[in-house]
Amino acid sequence: MLDFLNDLLWGKVLIVLLITVGIGFTVASRFVQFRYFGRMFRILGASQAFQRDKHGHLSSFQALLLSVAGRVGGGNIAGVAVAITLGGPGAIFWMWMVGLMGMATSFLECTLAQAYKQAEPDGTYRGGPAYYISRGLGRNWKWLAGLYSVLLLATFGFGFTALQSYAVATSFDDAFGVPVFYTGIGLAMIVGLIIFGxxxxxxxxxxxxxxxxxxxxxxxxLAVLGLNLERIPDVFMLIVNSAFGLEQAVGGGIGAAILMGVKRGLFSNEAGLGSAPNVAAVAYVPHPANQGIVQAFSVFIDTLIICSATAFIILLSGVYDPATASDVGGVALTQASLAEHVGEWGRSFVSVALLLFGFSTILYNYYLGENSLNFFSTENQNLFNGFRVAIIGLVCWGATTDLGTVFAFADVTMGLLALANLFALIMLIKPGLRIMRDFDDQIRAGVEQPVFDAARFADMNVDPVAWEIEPEDLERARQAATRPATATSN
Structure with a gap:
C-alpha cells in the first residue's frame, strides 16, 4: 500500500503539480528568480544591519543558512548518483531545469510565509504554510492548516529525524568503524545541547x-574540475545530449532521464513542499519579497551548485559506466568516483560530508517540528520540552534501527504535505503577485530598500505587529543597500 501511494503521489500527481506551479509562477512573475538574482547579494549585505536589532531576531542571512542546512542533505550526494545510475547523465540537465523553476516556487512560498507571519509576545515571529493557509485562505480552511501542521510534525519532526540519524551513524561507521550505537548516543547528546537553546x-x-x-x-x-579541465566541455555536452535522447546508449533514454532528473531535483531542493517557508518566516526583513529572493537562492545553491558538484565528480571519473551502472549506485558511486580523482581518502571525505549534511538536517527537522507544535500552542513549555526529549530519543533509536518502513511512510506523509501546500500556493498566487508588484513598484521608483506597509494590505489579513520595523534598523539597511547603480540593474 505504501509503495502504491508513493508511486501515485511522487510518480504522477506531485511531479505534474510541482512543475505546473514552478513554470506558472515563473511566467506570471516575469521570471522573478532571474530578474532579482543580482539583488540577492545586496539584500544579504543589508540584512547584517537587521541582525543587530534590539529584539535579537534572525537576519535574512541566518534564515538562508538554516534553510540551506535543511535542503542540503543525502540527496545531494546519494540522490544525484541514483539519478545518474537510473536516468543517465541527461537526468542532471532536467535536475537543473527543475531547480531553476523551483526557485520561483520557493520565492512564492517564502514571500507568502513572510507576509503572513505572526508576531509572538517575546518579539519573535512564527510562520509558514499553516499560517498562510489559515490567515490567507480564511477561517474555513483552518482545518487544512491544522492537517498540514500534523503532517509536518510526522514527516520532518519525527520520520526524517530518525532517518537522518541512521544516515549519519552508518556513514560514520563506514568511514571510521565507530559502532552506530556509540554514534547515536554522541549525536543525541550534541543535538540535545543545541535544540534546548x-x-x-x-x-x-x-x-x-x-x-x-x-x-x-x-x-x-572545484579541485576535481581543475584536474580535468580539458574534459569539462565533453561532459557538459554528454549531459545535454543525453537529456534529449541523443546519447541513447547512455542511461535509460530520454524518458528515464526526465523522470529521474525531475524527481531527484524536487526531492533535493524541496521547493513546493512548504518546509523552507517555516524558516523563512522567522527572518526580520523590511519587505516579504526580500526573503523570497534570498530563499530562491537557497534552491540555486542546493541544485545548481552542490548537486552539480556531485554530478561532475561522478561523470569526470572512469567509475561510471552505463553498461554496469546498476552495480554501483548511491553513496558508493560518489565515493568511488572521488577516490579515483584524489585517492582513497576521498571515500572518507564523502562519508564525513554526508555526516555533516545529515547532522545539519536533523537540526532543521527539529525546528520544523517545533514550528508545527507552535501552530497549536505557544505557551505550553512542557509540550515543547517533551518534544525535545522525544527528538533526542529518536536520534538515538534511529541510529541503530533499519528504517525502511519508516522511510516509506514518511514519503507518503511528505507527499500529502506537498499536496496541501501546493493547493494553498495555487489559491494564493494573486496575493503573492500583489506583494511582488509592490516590491517592483518601489524599485522602479528608485527606492533602494523597499518597505512593506502592512496597512495597505489589511484586506489580506496580515499581522500589522509583525511589520513594525525599527527606524534605526531601516536606516542602517538603506545605507547598506545604497550603491551607485540604476534601478534597472537589479
Whole structure:
C-alpha cells in the first residue's frame, strides 16, 4: 500500500503539480528568480544591519543558512548518483531545469510565509504554510492548516529525524568503524545541547556549520574540475545530449532521464513542499519579497551548485559506466568516483560530508517540528520540552534501527504535505503577485530598500505587529543597500 501511494503521489500527481506551479509562477512573475538574482547579494549585505536589532531576531542571512542546512542533505550526494545510475547523465540537465523553476516556487512560498507571519509576545515571529493557509485562505480552511501542521510534525519532526540519524551513524561507521550505537548516543547528546537553546542557537550553529560543510564540498569539486579541465566541455555536452535522447546508449533514454532528473531535483531542493517557508518566516526583513529572493537562492545553491558538484565528480571519473551502472549506485558511486580523482581518502571525505549534511538536517527537522507544535500552542513549555526529549530519543533509536518502513511512510506523509501546500500556493498566487508588484513598484521608483506597509494590505489579513520595523534598523539597511547603480540593474 505504501509503495502504491508513493508511486501515485511522487510518480504522477506531485511531479505534474510541482512543475505546473514552478513554470506558472515563473511566467506570471516575469521570471522573478532571474530578474532579482543580482539583488540577492545586496539584500544579504543589508540584512547584517537587521541582525543587530534590539529584539535579537534572525537576519535574512541566518534564515538562508538554516534553510540551506535543511535542503542540503543525502540527496545531494546519494540522490544525484541514483539519478545518474537510473536516468543517465541527461537526468542532471532536467535536475537543473527543475531547480531553476523551483526557485520561483520557493520565492512564492517564502514571500507568502513572510507576509503572513505572526508576531509572538517575546518579539519573535512564527510562520509558514499553516499560517498562510489559515490567515490567507480564511477561517474555513483552518482545518487544512491544522492537517498540514500534523503532517509536518510526522514527516520532518519525527520520520526524517530518525532517518537522518541512521544516515549519519552508518556513514560514520563506514568511514571510521565507530559502532552506530556509540554514534547515536554522541549525536543525541550534541543535538540535545543545541535544540534546548531554541531556534537562535540552531541558527548560530548553522552559521558556522553550513559554510564549512558546503564550502568544503564545493572546493573539492572545484579541485576535481581543475584536474580535468580539458574534459569539462565533453561532459557538459554528454549531459545535454543525453537529456534529449541523443546519447541513447547512455542511461535509460530520454524518458528515464526526465523522470529521474525531475524527481531527484524536487526531492533535493524541496521547493513546493512548504518546509523552507517555516524558516523563512522567522527572518526580520523590511519587505516579504526580500526573503523570497534570498530563499530562491537557497534552491540555486542546493541544485545548481552542490548537486552539480556531485554530478561532475561522478561523470569526470572512469567509475561510471552505463553498461554496469546498476552495480554501483548511491553513496558508493560518489565515493568511488572521488577516490579515483584524489585517492582513497576521498571515500572518507564523502562519508564525513554526508555526516555533516545529515547532522545539519536533523537540526532543521527539529525546528520544523517545533514550528508545527507552535501552530497549536505557544505557551505550553512542557509540550515543547517533551518534544525535545522525544527528538533526542529518536536520534538515538534511529541510529541503530533499519528504517525502511519508516522511510516509506514518511514519503507518503511528505507527499500529502506537498499536496496541501501546493493547493494553498495555487489559491494564493494573486496575493503573492500583489506583494511582488509592490516590491517592483518601489524599485522602479528608485527606492533602494523597499518597505512593506502592512496597512495597505489589511484586506489580506496580515499581522500589522509583525511589520513594525525599527527606524534605526531601516536606516542602517538603506545605507547598506545604497550603491551607485540604476534601478534597472537589479
Amino acid at each position: 531554541g531556534v537562535k542557537r540552531i541558527a548560530r550553529v548553522s552559521e558556522v556549520l553550513v559554510p564549512v560543510m558546503a564550502g568544503s564540498y564545493i572546493l573539492i569539486a
